[in-house]
Amino acid sequence: MISEQTASREDYLEAIAKLREEEPSVRVTQISKRLGVKKPSVTAALHKLSEDGLVKHRRYGVVELTPEGRRIAEEVMRRHEVLFRFLSEVLDIDGEIAQEDACRVEHLLSPTSLDRLAKFVEFVLTCPKGQPVWHKGFKYYSEQGERDQELVARRLGEESQ
């Protein structure tokens, strides 16, 4: 479903958890479609995840998360959510792209940055000081900037010396 070339263990757990919310039983084919990966890759991944006690899976049977697997999946989903909201709601990135970027980045950001980002998103969208103006302000600024992207890049470069 979501286009990706390579999926990590965490992606599998996340996919299984999401599918579980949508359908009563999770099967290899569903995971395969969702992650854009062939079925043998899913089988292989499930083997490893089984060994690590994160999923339960008997040959030709359904796939389930263990409590530990579920815990991790939920953590990943939380990270995904934070990133997705930042990209789509704060940066106003197209939903499709925001999903893909969130998928890729969700495994790599440190907990520190992630937590801080969560607070930041919360802050920006809540705007406690009562200035939701800033959001419109950014959109305006950003659209203007589309024309002289180069200029902005150059300014960034200079300031960073």
Next chain:
Amino acid sequence: MISEQTASREDYLEAIAKLREEEPSVRVTQISKRLGVKKPSVTAALHKLSEDGLVKHRRYGVVELTPEGRRIAEEVMRRHEVLFRFLSEVLDIDGEIAQEDACRVEHLLSPTSLDRLAKFVEFVLTCPKGQPVWHKGFKYYSEQGERDQELVARRLGEESQ
């Protein structure tokens, strides 16, 4: 120098470019130290990068970027810079962590998101509407939030349904 377990081709190009700024000639050992990777890994990486025409390197000699290699390296450094500034200046993340996160994420974010993030950083730090207040506002908010982090997380969760 920067702690990392696995480095991508782009990391090598970036490291070479950075080292080049610091010292007249770049050698395998320097790259190895900088990326926290053993020397044979560097040799192997240089082979591939040579095949792709991104670096020039003769056995036991110095390492140089080709024009194309330099172009890519500069692009990566720009991405790194944008991410680092966002993390350290906007989110106020510790410099060490910000560097590491930027290193990991810089290869994965889409150009769209990256450009938008660059503009966002510019906007936030420039604050065209003349409200640098917001920055202090976030710091305050964020410190308060440290105590009831859980609560914030929960609120995020609810809203995302």
Next chain:
DNA sequence: CCGAACTGTTAGCCTAGACTAACTATTATA
């Protein structure tokens, strides 16, 4: 100018993940 010390390379092996081709179970339908 020769050997010690350092630098770099090769060879061989490991891990994560993905793929195809071919085989085995299961399900469903005539």
Next chain:
DNA sequence: TATAATAGTTAGTCTAGGCTAACAGTTCGG
């Protein structure tokens, strides 16, 4: 119930990257 279709697995390969051990070049000091 037999057989076709679908689902899942196995086996064998591939790629990117990393590592160690052992070998080969270079350089520097005596």
